[in-house]
Amino acid sequence: MEQKWTKLWLAYPERMRQENLEIVTKIHASESCQGDRLAVSAVRELTAGITAMGGKLPEVIYETVCEQCGQTGEGIYLVLAENANIGAEGYRLNGTGRSAVIVAKDTRGLLYGAFALLRHMSMGETVCEPSETVVPVMPLRMLNHWDNMDGSIERGYSGQSFFFVQNEIVINDRTGDYIRYMASVGINGIVINNVNVRGRANELITAELLPKLQTLSCMMQDYGIRLFLSVNFAAPIRIGGLESADPLDPAAIGWWKSKIDEIYRFVPELGGFLIKADSEGNHGPYAYGRDHAQGANMLADLLREHGGIVIWRCFVYNAGQDWRDKKTDRAKAAYEHFVKLDGQFRENVILQVKNGPMDFQIREPISPLFGAMKKTNLMLEVQVAQEYTGHQIDLCYLIPLYKEVLDFQTYADGEATVEEVVSGAKYGNRLCGMAAVTNTGDDENWTGHDLAAANTYGYGRLCMDPSLSAETIAREWIRQTIGHDAEVERVILDMLLRSREIYENYTCPLGIGWMVTPATHYGPSVNGYEYDHWGTYHRADHLGIGVDRTSAGTGYTMQYNEPNASMYEHRETCPEELLLFFHRVLYTEKLKSGKTLIQHIYDTHFLGVEQVKEMIAAWKTIADKVPERMNENVSERLDRQLYIAREWCDQVNSFFWRISGIPDEQGRTLY
Numbered sequence: 010m011e012q013k014w015t016k017l018w019l020a021y022p023e024r025m026r027q028e029n030l031e032i033v034t035k036i037h038a039s040e041s042c043q044g045d046r047l048a049v050s051a052v053r054e055l056t057a058g059i060t061a062m063g064g065k066l067p068e069v070i071y072e073t074v075c076e077q078c079g080q081t082g083e084g085i086y087l088v089l090a091e092n093a094n095i096g097a098e099g100y101r102l103n104g105t106g107r108s109a110v111i112v113a114k115d116t117r118g119l120l121y122g123a124f125a126l127l128r129h130m131s132m133g134e135t136v137c138e139p140s141e142t143v144v145p146v147m148p149l150r151m152l153n154h155w156d157n158m159d160g161s162i163e164r165g166y167s168g169q170s171f172f173f174v175q176n177e178i179v180i181n182d183r184t185g186d187y188i189r190y191m192a193s194v195g196i197n198g199i200v201i202n203n204v205n206v207r208g209r210a211n212e213l214i215t216a217e218l219l220p221k222l223q224t225l226s227c228m229m230q231d232y233g234i235r236l237f238l239s240v241n242f243a244a245p246i247r248i249g250g251l252e253s254a255d256p257l258d259p260a261a262i263g264w265w266k267s268k269i270d271e272i273y274r275f276v277p278e279l280g281g282f283l284i285k286a287d288s289e290g291n292h293g294p295y296a297y298g299r300d301h302a303q304g305a306n307m308l309a310d311l312l313r314e315h316g317g318i319v320i321w322r323c324f325v326y327n328a329g330q331d332w333r334d335k336k337t338d339r340a341k342a343a344y345e346h347f348v349k350l351d352g353q354f355r356e357n358v359i360l361q362v363k364n365g366p367m368d369f370q371i372r373e374p375i376s377p378l379f380g381a382m383k384k385t386n387l388m389l390e391v392q393v394a395q396e397y398t399g400h401q402i403d404l405c406y407l408i409p410l411y412k413e414v415l416d417f418q419t420y421a422d423g424e425a426t427v428e429e430v431v432s433g434a435k436y437g438n439r440l441c442g443m444a445a446v447t448n449t450g451d452d453e454n455w456t457g458h459d460l461a462a463a464n465t466y467g468y469g470r471l472c473m474d475p476s477l478s479a480e481t482i483a484r485e486w487i488r489q490t491i492g493h494d495a496e497v498e499r500v501i502l503d504m505l506l507r508s509r510e511i512y513e514n515y516t517c518p519l520g521i522g523w524m525v526t527p528a529t530h531y532g533p534s535v536n537g538y539e540y541d542h543w544g545t546y547h548r549a550d551h552l553g554i555g556v557d558r559t560s561a562g563t564g565y566t567m568q569y570n571e572p573n574a575s576m577y578e579h580r581e582t583c584p585e586e587l588l589l590f591f592h593r594v595l596y597t598e599k600l601k602s603g604k605t606l607i608q609h610i611y612d613t614h615f616l617g618v619e620q621v622k623e624m625i626a627a628w629k630t631i632a633d634k635v636p637e638r639m640n641e642n643v644s645e646r647l648d649r650q651l652y653i654a655r656e657w658c659d660q661v662n663s664f665f666w667r668i669s670g671i672p673d674e675q676g677r678t679l680y
């Protein structure tokens with residue numbers, strides 16, 4: 010039966026270079042690899058990949074091999090050398106003329122090395138070419154699924170869940186492929202269920218469902234991935250029948266203890282829990298006058314003996330703001346809730362912080378928490394799912410955004426970029442890394458928009474090696490997924506690399522965010538959130554727009570270390586792309602370009618629409634060079650993007666024209 014899902018970047022169409030064909034007929038693996046689940050996966054992947062790319066089924070020989078064997082021998086060498094001078098999970102890959110040698114000191118490193126070799130071959134290189142030593146930079150490289158057990162996916166734009174159908178756990182060939190694809194880019198932890206734990210998902214940690222989770226966990230373990238679960242802080246009440254989930258109440262603690270012991274009896278390799286507490290209606294320690302450290306530590310103490318960890322989200326805010334109140338600022342919430350607790354969390358607790366202080370807008374400053382929690386394990390949360398960035402209808406390559414976040418200088422204890430904080434380089438911790446709300450579902454192409462898979466791929470690659478450029482990652486993805494045609498590569502690369510700016514051009518100007526349709530978060534609604542209780546306001550009137558977050562306003566700027574605080578505080582030094590996030594600006598004020606604010610808004614919006622048209626024209630020039638299914642998918646998405654870009658442009662521009670009375674200098678049509 011034909012497979013109903015695409016192979017993404019592991020498609021391996023027959024494209025092996027002739028010189029490779031002669032070399033890759035044998036795989037020599039260290040004897041100690043035999044029987045090791047990760048090494049076996051490495052061999053399996055190499056065998057399958059080589060065969061698919063047009064090679065013969067390679068012979069696998071387990072024998073004594075060393076790094077030097079490749080000098081004289083021929084074929085692929087998988088060398089497990091416990092005292093090799095390579096970091097944990099890392100590998101060294103060297104082409105030596107007639108051989109490719111992968112050395113690692115653990116078998117997870119061998120697996121990553123095997124996928125790396127396949128990547129190079131699939132990109133059209135000879136096996137003698139690659140020479141690289143890679144040690145994953147982020148210790149934890151996680152995906153967060155917001156999948157519900159009824160099969161829906163919160164903020165999912167690629168169909169339904171492939172983990173859950175009608176309140177049951179599904180495990181099939183597709184699950185297996187998904188695990189392979191994610192492991193190939195280095196993912197080592199997956200949370201399979203939504204952080205909003207509702208309905209049947211409460212029962213995931215019961216004896217009825219745990220056996221299936223064990224099967225899933227085993228499949229993941231074969232590829233170096235640990236299974237994690239989102240759990241409900243109110244579980245003692247929901248499924249335990251207790252009256253309280255107070256983290257200091259002996260009855261609640263006792264319930265959790267036996268629950269956690271039970272969970273680990275079924276799933277001994279479980280990574281731990283992800284928890285959203287006291288936010289957007291979720292129960293948490295505040296209900297009992299306790300703080301987040303008390304809540305997280307209670308679970309951490311019980312998980313520790315099983316090697317489990319608690320990942321506690323910092324997306325905590327009061328969703329009941331009065332829009333008239335100009336002093337309260339949602340952007341300040343995470344910092345206010347958590348900084349005072351720095352140093353109080355257990356060693357096996359990680360705080361997971363969204364990249365920005367609000368919520369995954371197309372442009373936000375970097376969360377000040379990264380520069381403020383010096384005695385706490387931190388993890389960066391980004392969103393690959395395009396909730397506010399076009400629902401995988403609009404093209405939006407997000408790797409440049411993630412890189413901006415990682416490169417941000419927090420000035421914590423002198424100097425530290427976000428990358429240094431969350432990779433552990435700054436404080437020497439190992440429980441840290443990155444998590445991404447993922448964008449996959451059961452659509453045939455996994456990600457709704459074919460090109461949105463570049464974000465899935467790129468996220469993993471970036472966790473492995475944040476020094477990779479957004480361009481390199483995009484090229485890798487194109488070559489493996491679509492092929493080696495230079496013109497196809499040039500056009501798609503250009504589309505991907507410009508896409509974030511284009512999306513920003515026709516949507517929310519200069520960091521203001523939130524002009525989206527409420528609830529769905531797709532398409533424009535300039536005032537949709539303006540008089541609501543979510544703390545998300547643009548404050549536009551007939552004279553100007555923007556939120557004063559300086560010390561004279563909400564005081565948010567003061568949450569940054571110097572010199573960042575001063576940089577944002579003053580209009581002259583505030584990065585212009587964030588101007589309206591930090592400052593209220595009159596429409597007639599001039600920007601660095603010499604244009605007035607209002608003219609900038611008009612121009613960027615009209616430009617954004619033109620740029621979408623350019624992308625469509627560019628795509629048409631390569632349409633017959635990409636697979637037909639992909640062309641249909643991308644063409645359809647681009648048409649929808651143009652439609653919505655026009656809506657955005659006309660609604661936003663007409664709004665500002667009506668409210669300000671200032672005409673467009675170029676006299677274009679406003680409504």
Ligand code: GCW
Nearest residue numbers: 155163164204205285324368
């Ligand atoms: O962005 C908001 C989303 C919610 C989501 C929440 C969160 C899972 O609109 O759907 O809930 O963030 O991150 O918890």
